[in-house]
Amino acid sequence: MTTVTTPSNRAMPTTRGMNFFEADPNLERALRVYAGPEDAERALPHLREVGRCAGDELDELAALADANPPVLRTHDRFGRRVDEILYHPAFVEMQRLGFSRFGFAAMSHREGMLGWPGRVPHVVKFALSYVFVQAEFGLFCPISMTDSAARVLRMFGSPELQARYVPRLTSTDFGELMQSAQLLTERTGGSDVGASECVARLVDGEWRIWGEKWFCSNAGADVHLALARPEGAPAGTKGLGMFLVPRLLPDGSRNRYVIRRLKEKLGSRSMPTGEYEFEGATGYVVGKIDRGFAQMAEMINVSRLSNGMRAAALMRRSLLEAAVHARGRAAFGRALFDLPLVREQLFEMVLDSEAALAIVLFAAQALDRADAGSEHDELVVRITTPLIKYANCRRARWTAGMAMNIRGGNGYIEEWVNARLLRDAHLGSIWEGAENVVALDVARAALRNGAHEALFRELETRLDGATDDLARREAAAVREEMLRVRRQFERLLQASEDEREAKMAAMCDRLAAAVCATLLTAEGDREAGAGQGYGKLLAAREYRRRYLERQDPLEADTGALRWLGALVDGAPVPATALG
DSSP states (O other): OOOOSSOOTTOOOOOTTOOTTTTOHHHHHHHHHHTOHHHHHHHHHHHHHHHHHHHTHHHHHHHHHHHSOOEEEEEOTTSOEEEEEEOOHHHHHHHIIIIIISOTTTTTTSTTGGGOSSSOOHHHHHHHHHHHHTTOSTTHHHHHHHHHHHHHHHHHSOHHHHHHHHHHHTOOOTTTOOOEEEEOOOTTTTTOGGGOOOEEEEETTEEEEEEEEEEEETTTOSEEEEEEEETTOOSSGGGOEEEEEESBOTTSOBOSEEEEEEOOOSSOTTSOEEEEEEEEEEEEEOSOGGGHHHHHHHHHHHHHHHHHHHHHHHHHHHHHHHHHHHHHOEETTEEGGGSHHHHHHHHHHHHHHHHHHHHHHHHHHHHHHHHTTOHHHHHHHHHHHHHHHHHHHHHHHHHHHHHHHHHGGGGGSTTSSHHHHHHHHHHHTTTTSOHHHHHHHHHHHHHHHOHHHHHHHHHHHHHHTOOSHHHHHHHHHHHHHHHHHHHHHHHHHHSOHHHHHHHHHHHHHHHHHHHHHHHHHHHHHHHHHTTOOSHHHHHHHHHIIIIISOOOGGGOOGGGGGGHHHHHHTOOOOGGGGO
16 A cells, blocks of 8 residues: 555545455564464465455455345245245355355364364464454354354263264355354343343253243354253353254254344344244253353353454454545645544554454464463453453444544445444444443453453563563553553452442453553564564554553644554554654
8 A cells, every 4th residue: 555645636545456464464463473473474375365355355245235134034935934034145155255265164173274284273263354354244243153153062062962063063065054143132131141031941851942032143043052041940140051952953844933033233234133932942952051151151252252353353444444545535735644633543543453453363362372271371361352342342433433534425325335334343342242241241250260360461471572672661661551550450359349340341441451552562572573663663652652541632742643654554664763
């Protein structure tokens, strides 16, 4: 991407046809930090291919699917109940791309995917997904739930359930593929899953389920992981069991439930969300029947991490749209990109985007290590996942809104992507737990498991590893602020429950800023050591000042804005930029 100095006043710049990976030099550099050079190098051709598809074919399909949402066909022409979801051909083609061509739901389960030795690491999978989602947000809900359902079955399912369902949940053959959904929310409790009223009864040695579920994304899925309370089980989440509820029974007949309707949603229109009513549906117990909610938490956590990744992708696409537009349009005799206030807005979007990607790849790296047996990283994942869900999804709304503002009137028109980005950004903050729920989950991870101690140890290690002189200086400044955040966090943990809960959202803002400032500093140290300049360290410093130290914007030094073009393009920034 090169700076346009004399754009046409009539130009309407578009990102259609760009390679979204090649337009984002920050991704490759960040991936080398979290995946390591060998895995990052192996991922490059696949990232380029996903980037080419996302910027062209997928982007066009996504616009069509958003404008033509799925429809529920409840009965066939003979009056028989079928509950069939009818998709626009564009969404079907997107499913083929996501599940079959790129195999996102299979990467963590099947060896040899993408020619990988063994299974594709989570950190690489999330990097590839991040590029894909920049074009299509909604499809990744079914992909994530299918991926995480296979994970849950492999962890807790009986050998019989694993043999019957895991091969098809992880298939890249579109004709053999089974997709999954999860069923938690009911009208009675909303986010209070423990108030669930769905009941499971043993009938002739088989578990049958009665009741309703108010939200089911990927409605019409082949299998559903659902929570229900066995008769006689205690109230609350401890009394819930997890059941696999298939759409079709082994004899090919329909299971006993109906899809009452599809929801009309603000965003994620391409993907169906419906209401379910169980009428004695057959369900198969997954794992221990008195550990259903704890087991479902594994699925929720992976889905939340995916949700945070999708928010980061929306932020990156928003930045790309805004930068391309600003470089291609003129106002008052100057390119928009050269106007001081636009530069300030774009600069903040760069900081948000790079911080969001950093914390996602950091968590994915920890998930890889946790799966390999690291108890330390298991704790890091436990607290970082809700933190990402809170912080990335919250900030994505601002970033998408600013990109719309920079594009102006066209940004509000459905023929351009901005309206869809903004709608989808609002969804991320609600699905898999609204902001207030996930903020309290950060506190629970600390109170129940001491997970914050593992997280702060990890951050200290990354700061201690700085080798460049300027990086060490920045690391010292971040460490001082991080210690202040840690003291605040630990005091809040000891406060009364009411005070703790009332202030936890604000605390999550501070904690997320400390994590991201640390990660950007560590990335900047690596880039400086690799001879790639000081752009990331400059971003780390400005991020610290704005989000960690909460510097008064009216007292801020605007000198960093002169390096905006270099940060957007990944061009070298000299050490003198840091003073």
